[in-house]
Amino acid sequence: MFRISNNLVGILNLLTFLLSIPILGGGIWLSTRATSDCEKFLDKPVIAIGVFLMVVSLAGLIGACCRVTWLLWVYLFVMFLLIVLLFCFTVFAFVVTNKGAGxxxxxxxxxxxxxxxxxxxxxxxxxxxxxxxxxxxxxxxxxxxxxxxxxxxxxxxxxxxxxxxxxxxxxxxxxxxxxxxxxxxxxxxxxxxxxxxxxxxxxxxxxxxxxxxxxxxxxxxxANIKKDWKKVAVVNIIFLIFLLVVYSVGCCAFRNKEDNGRWKGGYP
Known part of the structure; x- marks a missing residue:
C-alpha cells in the first residue's frame, strides 16, 4: 500500500511539474516581450503560478519517491492551504457575481x-x-x-x-x-x-x-467577468475534487510510511 500510494503521488506531481514548465516559460516570455500594459499585467501572476506549481510538485515528488518525511509534511500542509483557499475563492466568485444583468x-x-x-x-x-x-x-x-x-x-x-x-x-x-x-x-x-x-x-x-x-x-x-468567473468557478470545483484526491493519496502515503517505520522499529 505504501509503495502504491507513493507511486501515485509521484506520478501526479510529475505531471504537475511538467505542466508548470510551459506556464513558467509563458510568464517569462511575457515579461521579456511585453509591449503594453495589458501584457505586463499578466506576466507576474503567470510566473507566480508557474513557480508555485513547480515548487509544490517538487516537494511532493521528492518527499514521496525519496521518502523524505519533512518534505511530505510541507507538501501536505501547502496542499491543505490550497484546498481551503480554492474553496473560499469559489464561494466568493459565486457571491460577487450573483448580481448584475443586461x-x-x-x-x-x-x-x-x-x-x-x-x-x-x-x-x-x-x-x-x-x-x-x-x-x-x-x-x-x-x-x-x-x-x-x-x-x-x-x-x-x-x-x-x-x-x-x-x-x-x-x-x-x-x-x-x-x-x-x-x-x-x-x-x-x-x-x-x-x-x-x-x-x-x-x-x-x-x-x-x-x-x-x-x-x-x-x-x-x-458582465464579461461575471460570465467568465462562473465558468472558472465550475472549473475550480473540478480542480478541487482533483486536489482532494491527491491530498488523500498523499495522506495515505504519509500514514503508511509512519506505520511502516513503527513496524520496522519493533512495535505495532
Whole structure:
C-alpha cells in the first residue's frame, strides 16, 4: 500500500511539474516581450503560478519517491492551504457575481449594461484608476470596436439595432441609447444640440475616444467577468475534487510510511 500510494503521488506531481514548465516559460516570455500594459499585467501572476506549481510538485515528488518525511509534511500542509483557499475563492466568485444583468433595449438585438447593477466589490475594482487604465489598455489592444465597425460596415440604423453585440461592444463602442445620438456608423455618432439624459456617459462619448471611459464600458467588462468567473468557478470545483484526491493519496502515503517505520522499529 505504501509503495502504491507513493507511486501515485509521484506520478501526479510529475505531471504537475511538467505542466508548470510551459506556464513558467509563458510568464517569462511575457515579461521579456511585453509591449503594453495589458501584457505586463499578466506576466507576474503567470510566473507566480508557474513557480508555485513547480515548487509544490517538487516537494511532493521528492518527499514521496525519496521518502523524505519533512518534505511530505510541507507538501501536505501547502496542499491543505490550497484546498481551503480554492474553496473560499469559489464561494466568493459565486457571491460577487450573483448580481448584475443586461437591460433589454426596445427593438434591439443587444442589451445595455449599468455599473450600479453589479456588486459593490466589483464596482470598486473597475472604478480604481490604476486598474481601469490596465483594463482599458487591454480593450484597446483587442480592437473590439474596430472589429465591430468592419462587421457592421454599410449598415443603416435599423440593421445595426438588429445586430447582436457583446457586452463589451455594447458598453464601450457606442453611446447608451438613452443619449439619443444620431447614428452615422457603429462607432460614429452625432451628439444632439441638447442632451436630455442625466446619464454621465452621454458627455463622455466622443468619436475619437469612443466610450472606453464610460460607466457602460466598465459595466460591460463586469458582465464579461461575471460570465467568465462562473465558468472558472465550475472549473475550480473540478480542480478541487482533483486536489482532494491527491491530498488523500498523499495522506495515505504519509500514514503508511509512519506505520511502516513503527513496524520496522519493533512495535505495532
Amino acid at each position: 437591460k433589454v433595449v426596445s427593438n434591439a438585438g443587444f442589451r445595455e449594461y449599468r455599473l450600479g447593477d453589479y456588486s459593490n466589490w466589483l464596482q470598486k475594482r473597475v472604478n480604481n484608476d490604476k486598474n481601469w487604465r490596465k483594463i482599458k489598455s487591454c480593450l484597446q489592444d483587442s480592437k473590439i470596436c474596430d472589429h465591430l465597425a468592419k462587421e457592421t460596415n454599410n449598415q443603416d440604423f435599423k440593421q445595426f439595432l438588429a445586430t447582436s453585440l457583446s457586452p463589451l461592444q455594447s458598453g464601450c463602442c457606442k453611446p447608451p441609447t438613452e443619449c439619443e445620438f444620431t447614428y452615422q456608423s457603429a462607432t460614429s455618432w452625432t451628439k444632439p444640440a441638447l442632451i436630455n439624459s442625466t446619464n454621465p456617459d452621454c458627455t463622455k462619448w466622443s468619436n475619437e475616444g469612443l466610450c472606453y471611459d464610460c460607466q457602460s464600458c466598465k459595466a460591460g467588462v463586469l
